[in-house]
Amino acid sequence: MYVGIDAGASATKAIIINERGMHISHAIVPSGINFKFSSQKALRKALKDAHLNSGNILHSVATGYGRALIDAESTSSEITCISRGVHKLLPSARTIIDVGGQDSKAIRINEGGRVLNFIMNDKCAAGTGKFLEVMASTLRMPIEELGKLHLKASNPVKISSTCTVFAESEVISHISQGIKIEDVIAGLQDAIAERIYNMCSRIGFAKDFAFTGGVAKSQGFVEALSKKVGAIPLIPEEPQIICALGAALAAIKKHKEK
Ligand SMILES: Nc1ncnc2c1ncn2[C@@H]1O[C@H](COP(=O)(O)OP(=O)(O)OP(=O)(O)O)[C@@H](O)[C@H]1O
Numbered sequence: 001m002y003v004g005i006d007a008g009a010s011a012t013k014a015i016i017i018n019e020r021g022m023h024i025s026h027a028i029v030p031s032g033i034n035f036k037f038s039s040q041k042a043l044r045k046a047l048k049d050a051h052l053n054s055g056n057i058l059h060s061v062a063t064g065y066g067r068a069l070i071d072a073e074s075t076s077s078e079i080t081c082i083s084r085g086v087h088k089l090l091p092s093a094r095t096i097i098d099v100g101g102q103d104s105k106a107i108r109i110n111e112g113g114r115v116l117n118f119i120m121n122d123k124c125a126a127g128t129g130k131f132l133e134v135m136a137s138t139l140r141m142p143i144e145e146l147g148k149l150h151l152k153a154s155n156p157v158k159i160s161s162t163c164t165v166f167a168e169s170e171v172i173s174h175i176s177q178g179i180k181i182e183d184v185i186a187g188l189q190d191a192i193a194e195r196i197y198n199m200c201s202r203i204g205f206a207k208d209f210a211f212t213g214g215v216a217k218s219q220g221f222v223e224a225l226s227k228k229v230g231a232i233p234l235i236p237e238e239p240q241i242i243c244a245l246g247a248a249l250a251a252i253k254k255h256k257e258k
C-alpha cells in the first residue's frame with residue numbers, strides 16, 4: 001500500500017491506495033496547530049478503516065503547507081500533487097481550480113497531466129475557504145449551510161468590499177437592513193467566485209475545468225463559479241483529498257524508482 005498525506009492549512013488529509021492507484025481508504029482531520037499530530041491522527045484513522053497497519057506501507061509522500069513538519073519518506077509540491085490527482089481521476093481536465101482553507105490556486109495542465117502554468121493567491125483571505133469560514137461564523141451557521149442557503153437566493157446582493165474584514169461589516173449592515181440571509185450569502189459567494197475567476201483568467205481558461213479543495217463541496221459556491229466561468233466544473237467524488245491522492249500516486253513512482 002502507498003500513502004499520501006496533505007497537511008493543509010485547515011485540514012490534514014491521509015489517503016491509502018494500492019499499487020494500481022485505487023483508493024483503499026482516507027481520513028480528513030482538522031490540522032490545528034500541530035501538523036505532526038494531525039498527520040498521525042489522519043493516517044491512523046485511514047489505516048484503521050482499511051484494517052491495515054503501518055507495516056503494510058511501502059512508501060509515503062507528504063504535501064501541503066505543513067509537509068516539511070510531518071513524518072513521511074518524501075515530499076512533493078501541492079501544485080504537482082493536485083495535477084497528478086486530477087489527471088488520474090479526470091483525464092480530460094486542462095484547467096484546475098483548487099480552493100482550500102488558506103489559499104486558492106489555478107493550474108493549467110496538458111494532456112499528459114504535466115503542469116504548464118499556475119497562479120496562486122496566498123496573500124489574502126478573500127477568495128479562499130477562510131473567507132467563507134469567517135462569514136459562516138458571523139452568520140452563526142455551519143459552513144455547509146452557506147452552500148445550501150445560497151441555492152434559495154432570488155436576488156443576490158452585491159458585496160463590494162474586496163477585504164474579508166470590510167466584507168464582514170457589509171454583511172452585518174445588509175442583514176440589519178432586513179435583506180434576506182440567502183441573498184447576502186449568494187452575494188458573498190459570487191464575490192469570491194469573481195476573485196477566483198479573475199485570478200484564473202491571468203493564466204487563461206482551457207476546457208475541461210476541474211474544481212478541487214474543500215470549498216468544492218459547497219454546492220452554492222460551485223453554482224457561483226460555474227456562472228462566472230460559463231462552464232460547469234468537473235468535481236471528483238471527494239474533492240478535498242485530491243492533493244493527497246496525487247501524493248500517494250507519487251509514492252508509487254518513488255517506490256518503483258528505488
Ligand atoms: N461543505 C463545505 N462547504 C463549504 N466549505 C467547505 C465545506 N467543507 C469544507 N469546506 C472548507 O474547505 C476548506 C478546507 O479545504 P481544504 O482541506 O482543501 O484546505 P487546506 O488544504 O487545509 O488548505 P490550503 O490548501 O489552503 O493549505 C475550509 O475553509 C473549509 O471550511
Ligand SMILES: [Mg+2]
Nearest residue numbers: 008009100243
Ligand atoms: Mg490544500
